[in-house]
Amino acid sequence: MDVMLLVLILSVCGPVWATTIDMDYGGVPLWINRFLGEPSVLSLRDRMEPGWFRAVNTQSCPLECDCPIQWPTALYCEHRGLQHLPEGLPSRIQYLFLQGNALTGFNSGVFANTSSLRWLFLDRNQILSERLEPTLLSNLTRLVNLFMNHNNLTEVPTGLPRGLKQLRLAYNHIEKISPGAFQDLRNLTLLLLQGNRLKTVSEADFKGLPILNLLDLSHNNLETFPKHLPPSVQQLYLSGNDLTGLSEDCLQDFNGLRYLRLSRNRLxxxxxxxxxxxxxxxxxxxxxYNQLTQIPVVPTSLQYLYLEVNHIREFNVSSLCRTVGPTSYSRLKILRLDGNKMAYHQLPPDWVYCLRVLHNIYI
Structure with missing residues (x-):
């Protein structure tokens, strides 16, 4: 069965939530709630004959776009080579797909008639920061998902709608975060900034994000571990930067950090x-993929530890278990040590007492 057909079936007949695998959209899937009428496909390209839509749908629809009757509040204008936003956007639309065009910016007031928008997809265009007015999105008070991955932005846009829950700005040329850019985004839970050119993070950069859960700063130019991050973050991704170390207080301000990715740095x-x-x-x-020569000290509550492709030569049990006893042992389930300078026969005999709940070890 075609994979995309399977996703469509799941969204109609299966659980309330389904995920799209239509594109990566910044590397994090978008979960779809079918009971809210959210469309279960994010692109119609190579799926259905556009003429069929116009033959069976009597609602107004810009000539450059498609308006499927299955999702009457969705407007698909993706991959059309558009250099300007289509005129006469219907006021009924809640889901606007404009990815894969040649848009560089927008004239003022272009979204004046679309105050019901919930999703706005602008991935893979050529949008420039200087072509975005601060008030461009100010009337989109219902907007919850804004996708602007793979554009030419050099700074985080300002004047973002306060109701945003997801903001995806991955793979742009962002060098700085505009002052107060996130100040009023009290509902934001996901922020993607990977693949940009950030070198430092100042104390005020991430103020105003009280419930942010996932923050991706991978593949930037950070040389020191960024401080002043929202303490609510549970998933923090910093892979592919130029970090060499961490001080003792780098992680102490987080309330419940659960997933930390630091691969492909210079630790x-x-x-x-x-x-x-x-x-x-x-x-x-x-x-x-760092430059570690020893297993670093980690909490015994840790469940998954990835240390592959470093320069580790010995297995020091004390890094995983300070003491070993009936209740003193590591909760590790997966331990990866492959691609280092050690072999399985070099493991000390007492490692099994420390890693007594281990599922898999790779050496």
Whole structure:
């Protein structure tokens, strides 16, 4: 069965929530609530004959777009080579798909008639920061998802709607966060900024995000671990930067950090404080593809530890278990040590007492 057909079936007949695999959309799937009338496909390209839509749908629809009767509040204008937003956008639309065009910016007032918008997809255009007016989206008070991945932005847009829950700005050229850009986004739970050019994070950059859950800063140019991040973050991704170490207080302000990804940096043991990862809420820690020569000290509550492709030569049990006893042992389920400078026969005999609930170890 075609995979996309399976997703469509699940969204109609299956659970309340389904995920799209139509495109990566910044690397994090978009969950779809079919009971809210959310469309279960994010692109009609190569799926249905456009002429069929116009033959069976009597609602107004711009000539450059498609208006499927299955989703009467959705407007599909994606992959059309558009350089300007279509005129006469219907006021009924809640889901606007404009990805894969040649848009560089917008004239003022272009969204004046679309105050009901909930999703706005602008991925893979050529949008420039200087072509975005601060008040461009100000009337979109119902907007919850804004997608602007793979554009030419050099700074985070300002004047974003306060109701946003997801903001995806991955793979642009963002070098700075505009002052107060996130100040009023009290509902934002997901923020994607990976693949940009951020070098530093100032104290005020992420103010105003009280319930942010996932923050992706991977593949930027950060040389030091960013402080002043929202304490509510549970998933923090910093892979592919230029970090060499972490101080003892880098993670101490987080309320419940669970997933931390630091792969493909330049981390070295001598620049890691001994208590750098002493966060009992941590479930998963990814330190793969770094320059570590020893297993760093991690909390015994950790369940997934990825250390592949470093320069580790020995297995030091004390990094995983300070003591071993009836209730003193590591909760690790997965431990990856493959691609290092050690072999299975080098494991000390007492490792099994420390890792007594381990499911898989890779050496």
């Amino acid at each position: 070295k043991n001598q620049d890691l404080a001994s208590a750098a990862f002493n966060v009992t809420s941590l479930v998963e820690l990814d330190l793969s």
